[in-house]
Amino acid sequence: MFGTSGIRGPIGETVTAELALDVGRAVASEGADRVVVGRDTRETGPALVDALSAGLRECGSDVVSLGEVPTPTVARAVEWYDADAGVTVTASHNPASDNGLKLWTDDGAAYVGTRQEGVADRIRQGRYDFVAWDEYGDRTRGRDARTRHVRAVVDAVAAEYVANRDGADRGGGTGAGGDAVDLGLDVVVDAGNGSGRITARALRRLGCSVETIAAEPDGTFPSRPSEPTAENCETLRRVVAATDADLGIAHDGDADRMRAVDGLGEFLAGDTLLALFARDAADAGERVAVPIDTSIAVDTTLEAIGASTTHTRVGDGHVAERTRESDVVFGGEPSGAWIWPDLTRCPDGTLAAAKLAELVARRGPLDRLAAGVETVPLRRTNVETDAKREVVEHVAERVGDRYANVTTVDGVRVDVDAGWFLVRASGTQPLVRVTAEAGVDSEMESLFETATGLVEEAREAVAPAASD
Structure with missing residues (x-):
């Protein structure tokens, strides 16, 4: 039932309204009294959200509905709304004909292990704790989630930039707040008709000039397939190469993934981007969580500064789980999931985009940074x-x-x-x-x-x- 990243599959086959109803029932029956619910831009999302919410409420859970938002907004909002869990209706980078459900814990990590098995067992057995008619959960709207997400990203990255600039500030900002920082970059953001358009808002708040591609939400993904690969992001590559842009950012449908294009229009390999983020996050003696399919180029990059990797199963939930260990300061997957556990255990594409922009503003052009990573065939x-x-x-x-x-x-x-x-x-x-x-x-x-x-x-x- 659960794959490496929740439940996903074709609508009407693997994923149905009945399944969404049962997931809601199971999550509530497992003890979640309040659950945050959101969805990406897919056409089938609203119906699945309705079914999921009905299942939650008939087993006693209150529902905080965010509407169409990025997956990391849902994960972060579990804490903001004092909830016990979150559920995103999304198939992430899968085709428009698919949909799915991804579950989040109260600290923003994906359900894995016993939490995931508890839900799956209840669904298999049809074992739910229904409540009386007058104990149904309420459904309310969380109206400020996008704004809070942008603010959280901007505040975190601005504080990091101010703390680390030490004369390398390209933009010249002097304040500690997000609006006082000017990264001074030109960035192109390809939202792929998904939920990642809030990245443009965050980057503008950080002093970037931003051009957007496919920023209109459309769950049929007319501009390109949802997965941000080099082939699918050809338009982004051309736009960056033909302008004075410093870098390009690409998201998948629910904006938990982030991939990048350098100022020359070259699409960065996921392992290269992982090595850059890992080297910037880790100090000597610290570890970075990576899945078993990661290039040894990441190990080599970290060994040069006295840090190391720790390998997990593939899936951001498994990477996030490893970041609970005190010396694991960052986690990432070459597919585009990046986790800074001191900020959130959910892969957050908007945060990753802002982090990358800050890194470029502080350390120089992305193509030069990437050239410093020793690649392996x-x-x-x-x-x-x-x-x-x-x-x-x-x-x-x-x-x-x-x-x-x-x-x-x-x-x-x-x-x-x-x-x-x-x-x-x-x-x-x-x-x-x-x-x-x-x-x-x-x-x-x-x-x-x-x-x-x-x-x-x-x-x-x-x-x-x-x-x-």
């Missing part, structure tokens, strides 16, 4: 299949006797002297994700071909029709 691809878990299991059986160093904490990872490859089932889409990395291109390509060959062989073995 790495390649990723996705293989479509409706039998993703069976394919991964088949690969695990094949590699068990062929390689000495096999890890199955999340999919199948094989480490050899030259490098490593990972085969894992996507937690959000009908895909098997393949990653390979090695010290030189030829060895990386060899590992990549081995991994993709194993996946294709497994796909034919477990679902012959998929290869027709």
Whole structure:
């Protein structure tokens, strides 16, 4: 039921109003007395919010409804409205035909482990704690959530800039408040017709000149697919390259992800951006939480300053959980999820955009910063299949006797002297994700071909029709 990032899938198949109703019932029955609810721009969002809210209320939970807002706004608002949990109706970077639900704890982290299993078990068993007719929960509107989100981002980043500028201030602001700081950057923000348009507001408050692309909310995503990849963000790349912009920002549908384009119009690899954020956040002796599919370039970058990584399963909830350890000061995923646990345990695309702008204003052009990250040949691809878990299991059986160093904490990872490859089932889409990395291109390509060959062989073995 739950993948790496909540519940997601095609509307009318995996995700239905009945499922949303049951999720609401289960969350309330697990003890959440007040729940914050929001949604992204998808066309099916309002109906699912209504069903979710009905389930919450008939099991006694009060609902604070935020309407259409970014996912990190919902996660942050759990604390703002003194709630016990939050639920976002979103499929994040998935296609417009999908939707889903993502659950948030009272400290802004995604449900994982026992919290997630408690909800799933109740739904499987149909075990809900219904209340009497006169004990139904109330439904109220939280009207200032976007404003509070922008203010929180601006205040945090402005304070950091003032504390760290030490003569490197490009904008010349002198105050400690957000409105007194001038980062002095030109930024292009591609909201992808999702909920991330508040990023433009935050950056303007920080003294940036901002041009927007696809800022009109439209859950059919007419401007580009929701996932902010290099291919999908070609318009952003062209606009940045053709202007004097210092950088470009791209979000997915619910703005929990943030990807970046440098001033030359080059789309930064997720691992490079992760290394830049990690190096800026960590000091000697501290750790950064990253998923198992992260490039060793991040390890190398951190080793240079005496810091290190700690690996988790893929999924921002697992990364956030690791940041509860006292020496873990930052967490991130190459896909574009970035977590500063002292501010929020939810990946916050608006916060990440403002943090990146502050970093560029303080340390110089993004292309030069990226050039300072020593990259390692790495390649990723996705293989479509409706039998993703069976394919991964088949690969695990094949590699068990062929390689000495096999890890199955999340999919199948094989480490050899030259490098490593990972085969894992996507937690959000009908895909098997393949990653390979090695010290030189030829060895990386060899590992990549081995991994993709194993996946294709497994796909034919477990679902012959998929290869027709």
